[in-house]
Amino acid sequence: MPELPEVETVKRELTQAIVGKKIDGVIINNAKVIRQNNPKDFLEGLKGLSVKGVLRKGKLLIIELSNGKALAIHLKMTGQLVYPGDGLKSRVSFKFSDGKFMDFRDQRLFGELCLVSNWKDLKFVKALGPEPFDLTQDKFRQMLLEKNSKIKTLLLDQSFVSGIGNLYAAEALFRAKIHPERKASSLAEKEASALLKEIKDTLSEAIKYKGSSIDQYVQLDGQRGEYVKFHKVYGRQGKPCLICKMPIKRISLGGRGTYFCPRCQK
DNA sequence: AATGGGACCTGCGCGC
DNA sequence: TGCGCGCAGGTCCCAT
Structure with missing residues (x-):
């Protein structure tokens, strides 16, 4: 969670x-x-x-x-x-x-x-990799170039980058317009930069709204986190993409539900 | 090295 | 109403 x-x-x-x-x-x-x-x-x-x-x-x-x-x-x-x-x-x-x-x-x-x-x-x-906020664009780009795994799977690997999970990986990839099955090493410099920026922005915004309460997670005082309101793809399979109206797709990657827009994410 | 599967657990919502 | 199935924000371990 x-x-x-x-x-x-x-x-x-x-x-x-x-x-x-x-x-x-x-x-x-x-x-x-x-x-x-x-x-x-x-x-x-x-x-x-x-x-x-x-x-x-x-x-x-x-x-x-x-x-x-x-x-x-x-x-x-x-x-x-x-x-x-x-x-x-x-x-x-x-x-x-x-x-x-x-x-x-x-x-x-x-x-x-x-x-x-x-x-x-x-x-x-x-075994933890660096915190996303500590990464520079150059460093992130270098790290991606060394990897042949799918970008979504890689983002979930805590030894690669720490802190990102299934929900925020999906959201950041959508915002960066990158298909979750792309090979990490295939990302162009611009795409890598966009991805790191969207990771940091998504995480920062989520912190601002005290997290996402899908089901169990609550803040310390028991209140729910409000960031769910801002989710663009996670859990939205079949619903229209907020940008292009194409239905959001759900596939399984590494055994995890993976949501993306088949038109916006290349 | 990457990928896929299962394991660890409980409980919810769905279709039949 | 009841049952079985698939699903869930994470991580580890094993096989190929």
Whole structure:
């Protein structure tokens, strides 16, 4: 579910909400989401610590703790963080010393919580490619030239660029007028530039509107993200292209639903 | 190296 | 009304 804009939204709100607070206790309702050898170590390891800061790396949230360790949270498809929560219908709840709860909810149980000594050592973090906002047009163009995979599949590869997911890949490609099945290395310089620009613009706009709530994702306070209103292709199969009226097509690429306009995207 | 499939899970909407 | 199927914003792992 959540891609860069959604995770960034939660990160910003979380920073306001919990930095400086002390964790008094952890309620584990479903230990499956805790990727620790022993869930008890997770519980004991967090008790009494306070929150120093909140970071985002790609789609991963990192909550820095007062003893130098960190709580890494990946929301995967249906994870949610809600604050203040109620300690109910959550997989895991964190109780702060002021009595408020932060709830981790996750319908599908793909989400992962992990207490680590050094988040930079996580294999997942080490494998992440650059953040889209850190890329220059020249660098992006060079990266594309080295790849023969389909551009849409490549954008979803977190070791290539981090933070883009299925929804924003579709939106950015539409805006750049590039067909999702094009080989990355075949993009002309102008197309590569347009694509990077549209990636950055789409992500920025989505952050501005606090993300896209298709189904599960919500902001920290439980409200939905409003960017759905601005989607041009994602989930719109059969509906007219907003530019040329041609029905939006849905194909499967790498097992993911892929939406595009067969006329506008070359 | 790229691509395709399945796995991990739950729950929704659709057609019959 | 009920059932089976396909689908879902992510990632990992295996086979070809």
